[in-house]
Amino acid sequence: MRRRTEPAVAASGRWIDEDGVRAPGGSVHAWRPGTNQTLCGVPLHKAGLQRFPHVLWIDARWLAETTEERIVLCHRCAAAAGDRPGRRWTRVHPRP
Template identity: 50%
Template sequence: MGASRAAVAATGQWVDPDDGVRYPAGEVHAWERGRNETACGLSLHRSRLTRFPHVGWPDVQPESGRHAEEVQEVCRRCRAAQGARRDDRGWTRTDPRP
């Protein structure tokens, strides 16, 4: 699954009052159109995830800020499957061993 083709599946949704379009909220997962599972292997139906084929995966990343207003959590496994680097961690080593 390539990052350019990935859409979004999420646990919730919100509607933009300006244009009336629905966007993902809650926990978001990468999803490829035409498949019934996320990049991390969750079944869309069993997990009760809502599909958002009009929203691309890069648009829900917190650093992009585009459609990430109501996103609370990004699936780590989906993020890794979409090419996130392992060294993109939220911590740094302050006292490395010699």
């Protein structure tokens, strides 16, 4: 089985779109399925973030620009996901 390289989304809130599908809302972070933290290091359970494995990070960026729902993208996750070419962010001391 091949691992997906594009990160999925974890968010502090959710809303239901017109097709009846859960969509992320509130504070949105990039997250790799199979891990327990976001790309910027926020622990999912302790922060109360909901997982959205069916929503890719690139789709969350599109939702933030096009929908009327309140979606705030994490700037650290955006940098870690490679949204800003030439300015990639990495964690210095990752948690064990």
